[in-house]
Amino acid sequence: MPEVKSILLADDSVKDVELTLAALEEYNLANEVVVVQDGAEALDYLFTKGKYESRAQGNPAVVLLDIKMPKVDGLEVLRRMKDEASLRSIPVVMLTSSREESDLVRSYQLGVNAYVVKPVNFQDFIDAVKELGVFWAIINEPPPGSIRKGILKTKD
């Protein structure tokens, strides 16, 4: 049975988080999602600092990053991740409403694995999230050291 790995979701918009979780829920991936509201929290989680000091060891299988967040933005988180040897290999997907070329360029320059623009159409959004979730959290073999969560429970 395929194992489900954990997903880190960083997004400051509560509504967007709810929609993303609802989409992930379609494919039973919602249980394994850790949600943070800004870049600082994301870094705390990744570096096991602050309130995440005592969390379970291991990296998420994939990180979904919004760009526009307070305190520390998505691009900065991405940069810090790529600078840190132990975090460099975690796949990162920008999941953002920005279609600006500058954001695209900067993200790819920093080494992002994928850049997905949140579509207005929710069905499209669900499809995109499903593809992402299924690929990164289930199919893709993450780098060693990632947290292995539960077994995938199929919906009856």
Place this chain on the structure above:
Amino acid sequence: MLQAGLPTQKRDLEQKIWLGFGLALLLLGVIGAFSYRSTVQFLETSEAAVKSRETLEEMSKLLIDLLNAETGQRGYILTGEARYLEPYYTAVNEIDRHRKSLRGLLRGDVRQQERLNALESLVSQRLDDLRQRVRLRQEKGFEVAASAVRQGQEKELMDEIRRSLGEMEGEGYVLLERRNQATREDATRTLVVIVAGGLLALFLIPLAAILIKRDIANRRLLEEELRKRNSLVESINKELEAFSYSVSHDLRSPLRHIDGFTQLLQKGIGSSLEPKNLRYLNIISDSVKQMGRLIDDLLVFSRMGRNEMQKTVVDMGRMVNDVINEMKPDVQGRNVIWNVMKLPEIKGDPGMLKLVWANLIGNAIKYTKLKAEAQIEIGTMNGKADEIVFFVRDNGAGFDMQYVEKLFGVFQRLHSAEEFEGTGIGLANVKRIILRHGGRAWAQGKVNEGASIFFSLPTGC
């Protein structure tokens, strides 16, 4: 607005400058002409003076030789010795030479020629006398010759010759003096012209310089003005860019939420809803999608107006093929006949031109969707001398020609959203792009029979 003050000012100043230079050139020409004439006259006068001197010399020499001949003759008559005849014969030859020389020198002067004729006959007569006396001495001896001398009119003849020569000399001097006087006057006139003209030119040149300087200062001011306005435009553009980014970004988020939660609502309670309530939820969803498209189109439209235009060679044929291929999924299952002519290469912005084709071909596909067989024609046709005209023709819904003006308007539509979806920005974009390339866009159509959209692009961008 910026250019309003420029033309008349410019023309005035330019006119003055041309006038100044024209006058200076004219003066130069006048001075040059006068100087030339004066110089030529000096040269002529010099030559005339030389000629005069020569003439006078010849006349003196003639007289001297005449006296020499007489002396020789006297010597011979007295002594009968042949050696006295040598100077006589020499003198006679010389006299002949002088005669001929004078004839040449006095050519052209009628009066002098007449006097020369008179002189010549006198001289001939004298020479005849001398010759005759010599012969007498040779043949008849001293007494006969001497008495002939005593009886002759020698003195009177010589006096007449002297007088004639004197007259000719006098005439020569008078002519020379007259010539000198004329030359002096001309030289004075020329000097005046040179000085006056020179002063005027000296005055005009600084004047022209001042005017030019003023003109340059003016232009610098205008350049500065232009630069300021340009930088203002640039900063406005940047603001607009930031504005439209923020607008599109910030408007999309709530849209996404509306759509998302509506869908979730549908999923949640959809099964228990009456059809009409379900329909309400669908309408909300559709409206959201429509708004999303509007925002996207607006963004593209504003970007098209502000971006830098590239100017490269574009293979229109290949571009059209690419667009048709990209749109293949949209016509799957439909019966569409494509008729694409060979299209030339032109100079333009590839990104923008691709948008034009995408819009026009997309429209053709959209508006023919109700026809059993859609016919879409793409090609070129003859236009004005320096432009190429492209067209996209379809046999679809067409439009009423009385609304043709609205066709290219922003957000203007001639069909309802239910009949054919769209935002009404497509053709406005097309027109904007074509205008930026320096071309024109127009259309023809007939309701239910189809529409033809034309656009022209200049050949020598």
